[in-house]
Amino acid sequence: MSAAGLRQAQEKMKDAGVAQAAIDVFTHYYRQLEEGATGLIREDTIRPLTEVDQLSSTEVDPAAAREALSRTVVIKLNGGLGTSMGMDQAKSLLPVRDGRTFLDLIVEQVRRARAEHDVTLPLLLMNSFRTVDDTRTALARHDDLAVEGLPLDFLQNTEPKLRADDLTPVEWPADPSLEWCPPGHGDIYTALEASGLLQTLLDRGYRYASVSNSDNLGAAPDATLAGWFAASGAPYAAELCRRTAADRKGGHLAVRVSDGQLILRDTAQTAPEEMDFFTDEHRHPYFHTNNLWWDLEQLAATLAERESVLGLPLIRNTKNVDPADSSSPEVIQVETAMGAAIEVFPGATAIVVGRERFLPVKTTNDLLLIRSDVYEVGERATLDRVVERAPLVDLDPAHYKKIRDFEARFPGGAPSLREAISLTVRGEWTFGAEVTVRGAVELTEGEAGTIADGSVLE
Numbered sequence: 001m002s003a004a005g006l007r008q009a010q011e012k013m014k015d016a017g018v019a020q021a022a023i024d025v026f027t028h029y030y031r032q033l034e035e036g037a038t039g040l041i042r043e044d045t046i047r048p049l050t051e052v053d054q055l056s057s058t059e060v061d062p063a064a065a066r067e068a069l070s071r072t073v074v075i076k077l078n079g080g081l082g083t084s085m086g087m088d089q090a091k092s093l094l095p096v097r098d099g100r101t102f103l104d105l106i107v108e109q110v111r112r113a114r115a116e117h118d119v120t121l122p123l124l125l126m127n128s129f130r131t132v133d134d135t136r137t138a139l140a141r142h143d144d145l146a147v148e149g150l151p152l153d154f155l156q157n158t159e160p161k162l163r164a165d166d167l168t169p170v171e172w173p174a175d176p177s178l179e180w181c182p183p184g185h186g187d188i189y190t191a192l193e194a195s196g197l198l199q200t201l202l203d204r205g206y207r208y209a210s211v212s213n214s215d216n217l218g219a220a221p222d223a224t225l226a227g228w229f230a231a232s233g234a235p236y237a238a239e240l241c242r243r244t245a246a247d248r249k250g251g252h253l254a255v256r257v258s259d260g261q262l263i264l265r266d267t268a269q270t271a272p273e274e275m276d277f278f279t280d281e282h283r284h285p286y287f288h289t290n291n292l293w294w295d296l297e298q299l300a301a302t303l304a305e306r307e308s309v310l311g312l313p314l315i316r317n318t319k320n321v322d323p324a325d326s327s328s329p330e331v332i333q334v335e336t337a338m339g340a341a342i343e344v345f346p347g348a349t350a351i352v353v354g355r356e357r358f359l360p361v362k363t364t365n366d367l368l369l370i371r372s373d374v375y376e377v378g379e380r381a382t383l384d385r386v387v388e389r390a391p392l393v394d395l396d397p398a399h400y401k402k403i404r405d406f407e408a409r410f411p412g413g414a415p416s417l418r419e420a421i422s423l424t425v426r427g428e429w430t431f432g433a434e435v436t437v438r439g440a441v442e443l444t445e446g447e448a449g450t451i452a453d454g455s456v457l458e
Contacts, residue, residue, distance in 0.1 A: 004168070005030075005162070005166060005167040005168040005169070006027065006030050006031075006034075006167075008168055008169050009026065009030065009159075009160050009162065009168075009169045010023055010026075010027065012160050012169050013026065013158075013159065013160065016158070016180075018157060018158060018159070019157065019190075019194035019195075020194075021190050021193060021194040021308040022157035022159070022183070022187070022190050022191075022194060024307070024308055024309055025183070025187075025190050025308065025309050026159050026183065026334065028309050028311065029314050029334045029336075030162075030167070030334065032314050033162070033167060033314070033316065033332065033334065034167065037314050037316075039268070039269050039313050039314040039315055039316060040269055040270065040271050041254075041263070041265045041269045041270065041313070042271065042274065043274050043277045043278075044257075045256065045257055045258070046254035046255060046256055046257060046263065046265065047254065047255045047257055048254060048255070048283055048284050048285070049252075049253045049254055049255055049262070049284070049285075049286060049350070050285065052240060052286060052350050052351065052352050053228070053349070053350070053351045053352065054351070054352045055224070055225065055228070055351055055352065055353045055354065056352075056354065058224065058228050058351070060223075060224050060227035060228055060231065061227070062223075064227045064230070064231065065117075065223035065224055065226060065227030066117045066118075066119065066223055066227075067227075067230075068208060068223070068226035068227045068229065068230035068231075069113070069117050069119050069121065069221065069223040069226040069227075070117070070119040070120070070121075071205060071206055071207040071208055071230075072119075072121065072206065072207075072208040072209065072210055072221070072226050073121070073122045073123075073124060073201055073206050073208070073209050073210070073296075074110055074121060074122065074123050074124070074209075074210050074221055075124045075125075075126065075188070075209050075210070075211045075212075076092075076106060076123070076124070076125050076126070076211075076212060076213070076214040077126050077185050077188065077211070077212070077213045077214060077338070078090055078092050078103075078125040078126060078127050078128075078131055078135060078153070078214040079126060079127055079128030079130070079131055079156045079182055079185070080128075080131070080213075080214075080215070081128075081130050081131065082094065082403070083323065084362070084363070084401075085363065085364060085367075085401065085402060085403045085406075086401070086402030086403050086404060086405075087403055089131065089134045090103075090127075090130075090131035090134055090135050090214075091214070091215050091361070092106070092131075092135070092214040092215065093134060093135070093138055094361075094367070094403070096217070096370060096371065096383075097370075097371065097375075097377055097383075098377075101138070102214055102215055102217060102361075103135070103138055103139070103214065105217055105377070105381050105383075106123070106214060106217070107123065107139075107142050107145060108381035109217075109220040109221060109380060109381040109382065110123045110145070110221060111145075111381075112379070112380055112381055113220070113221035113223075113380070117223055120147050121221060122146075122147040122150050122201075122206070123145065123152065124150070124151070124152065124153060124154060124197070125139075125152060125153040125154075125214070126153070126154055126155075126156050126185075126188055126191060127153050127154070127155055127156065128155070128156045128158075128182045129155065129156075129158055129180070129182075132153065132155060135153065136152075136153065139152055139153075149200070149204060150197075150200065150201075150204070151197070154191055154192065154195045154197050155191065155195070156182050156183075156185075156187055156188070156191050157182070157183055157187050157190060157191055157194070158180045158181070158182060158183075159180065159181060159182075159183050159334065160179060160180060160181075161178075161179055161180065161181050161319075161321055161331040161332070161333055162331060162332045162333075162334070163329060163330075163331060163332075164318060164329075164330040164331055164332050165330075167332070170321050170329055170331050172321050172322065172328070172329075174322070175322065178321055178322050179321070181333045183333075183334060183335055183336065184315060184317075184333075184335030184336045184337060184338075185336075185337065185338040186310075186312045186335065186336025186337050186338050186340060186341065187336070188211070188338050189299065189303065189310055189338075189341060190308060192299075193300070193303050193308060194308070198296065198299070198300055198303075199300065201296055202296055202297065202300060206296060207230075207295065207296055207297060208226060208229060208230060208293060208294065208295060208296065209292075209293065209294040209296055209299075210222075210225070210226065210291075210292075210293055211291070211292040211293070211294065211338070212289075212290060212291040212292070213290055213360060215360050215361045215362070216289075216290070216291070216358065216359055216360045216361075217359050217370070217382060217383050218356050218357040218358050218359035218382060218383070219239075219289070219291045219357055219358075220357075220380050220381065220382045222357075225239075225293070225351070225353070226293075228351065229293040229295075232349055233347075234295070234345075234347050234348055234349040235294070235295045235298035235299070235302070235345040235346075235347055235348060236292070236293070236294055236295065236298075236299075236341065236342055236344075236345040236348040236349075237292070237293040237348065237349045237350060237351060238253060238262075238264075238288055238289070238291070238292055238293075238339060238342055238348075238349075238350045238351075239289045239291035239292070239293075239350070239351060239352075239353045239357060239358075240253065240286040240287065240288060240289060240350050240351065240352050240353070241286065241287055241289055241352065241353060241354075241355055241357070241358050242285060242286055242287075242352065242355075243281035243284065243285055243286060243287045244281060245281060246392075247281065247287045248278075248279035248280075248281060249267055249279070250287035250288065251264055251265060251266035251267070251287065251288045251337070251339065252264075252265060252278075252284040252286060252287050252288055253265075253286065253288055253342065253350055254284065256343070261343050261346065261348075262342050262343065262348050262349070262350065263313075263340070263342065263343040264288055264337060264339045264340045264342055264343070265278070266315070266337060266340075268315050268316075268317070269313060269315070286350075286352060288339050289353070289357065289358045290338065290339055291353070291357060291358070292338065292339060298345065302344060302345065306344075310341055310344050311344070312336040312337065312340040312341055312343075312344070313336065313337075313340050313343075314334065314335075314336065315334075315335040315336060315337060316332055316334070316335075317332065317333040317334075317335050318330060318331070318332055318333075319331055319333060356382070356384070356385065359383055363401070364395055364400050364401060364402075364403065364406040365393040365394060365395055366393075367403075367406070368393050368395065368406075368410070368414050369390060369391070369393050369417065370383055371413070371414040372414040372415065372416065372417040372418075373386070373414075373416050373417065373418050374386065374387055374390055374391065374417050374418055386418070387418050391417050391420040391421055391422050391423060391437075392421070392422040392423075392424075393417075393422070393423050394422070394423070394424045394425070395425045396425050396426045396427060396428075396445070399425075399427065399428045399429075400425070408430075409428070409429065409430045409431060410430075410431050411430070411431075411432075411433075412431065412432050412433025412434065412435070412453065413433060415431055415435035415436060415437050415457075416434075416435070416436040416437065417437050419436070419437070419438040419439070420437040420438060420439065420440075420441065421439050421440040422440045422441070422442075423437050423441050424441070424442040424443070425442075425443045426442075426443065426444050426445040426448075427443065427444060427445030427446070427447070427448030428445075428448045429443050429448050429449065429450070429451060430449075430450045430451070431451050432450065432451055432452050432453035432454070432455065433453045433454070434453055434454050435451055435453070435454070435455050435456075435457065436455070436456045436457065437457045437458070438456065438457065438458035439458050441457045441458065443457075
């Protein structure tokens with residue numbers, strides 16, 4: 001750990017054409033690493049957030065809602081490759097319904113909101129260097145989507161992975177691209193400013209941003225939320241959902257005891273011996289959806305005041321330089337979370353929304369569920385649940401975790417799950433077409449085989 005390691009990393013970033021603002025932010029976190037920062041948030045430094053606005057009881061004048069939406073831009077995080085599912089392209093390019101991908105449905109959500117409210121509503125995607133080419137190719141067929149004077153995407157910054165033993169930039173000649181990583185989605189603030197896009201939006205009269213993950217089709221444009229946020233006068237707001245036992249691993253907001261400021265705490269920021277507090281859905285009753293609202297004017301002012309370094313809490317992510325090779329050198333990826341910016345903005349707020357606004361796809365379990373008849377594409381191009389409670393899907397990770405294996409084992413499409421309570425699959429089962437699952441069904445490894453077309457499992 002020395003000044004030499006930082007200097008090498010800075011030079012590597014400059015040589016690669018990384019923006020100076022991103023280098024300054026990286027430098028801030030490198031120094032925290034040198035000082036041994038862990039990013040942990042102790043339970044005795046926070047108190048639970050229990051009193052929050054509820055969207056279900058919020059009334060907004062339709063004219064005010066439309067006015068707020070007319071000054072809103074939709075931003076989607078689109079830098080993820082879906083590597084946990086064995087993908088090598090943007091997860092948003094996965095087919096979801098009738099051949100339509102996440103990206104197709106996002107575009108349709110924006111189009112329908114534009115038509116319903118007669119607003120321009122720009123769509124911007126934050127791509128990483130790994131997703132930008134495929135995404136731009138996919139967007140080419142939507143040739144009337146862009147708003148004049150604005151791009152459809154901007155690029156997330158990149159930074160060198162650091163050797164865990166001495167914090168120097170790792171070298172990996174076998175695949176030099178693996179020497180680099182994105183700095184987590186907290187980089188969105190730096191990327192917006194450094195690209196000049198933040199100022200362009202302000203110059204064109206846009207005041208608010210609705211920001212969410214591209215794999216969450218629940219976070220459609222919403223005029224009521226836009227109107228609520230505009231009326232709040234807050235610089236920043238987060239959408240929350242009520243936690244259940246199934247949400248114990250999700251990050252949550254809390255109130256910092258020292259100054260009463262809202263902050264975000266994720267799993268990576270919780271000490272192992274305090275995970276029982278973190279996972280207690282009664283102690284911390286709301287989880288953070290990563291659906292955010294920003295006042296762009298106040299964001300620009302805060303970035304200027306802090307010289308582009310918001311100072312979000314550090315997330316120290318330890319991995320192998322080649323994720324597919326556990327014998328490759330151990331590296332540290334310096335990351336931050338987009339939602340952690342809530343602690344930077346005095347007066348930041350939150351609102352509890354319905355569960356329908358949180359529908360992320362992180363595993364093939366989630367993908368099977370949203371492809372099934374439990375959901376239908378609604379009038380706003382959202383996936384609307386048509387049963388009271390979604391069943392629990394638990395597929396054997398040894399045979400279904402990777403998308404290629406998953407697709408091969410459901411060649412006839414997802415089974416009907418409307419009458420299911422749960423579907424647990426162990427072993428290598430292949431499902432035929434028009435299979436129906438009723439009640440709580442478990443398939444065991446010892447009997448693994450093919451389920452015939454039209455079968456009913458109950």
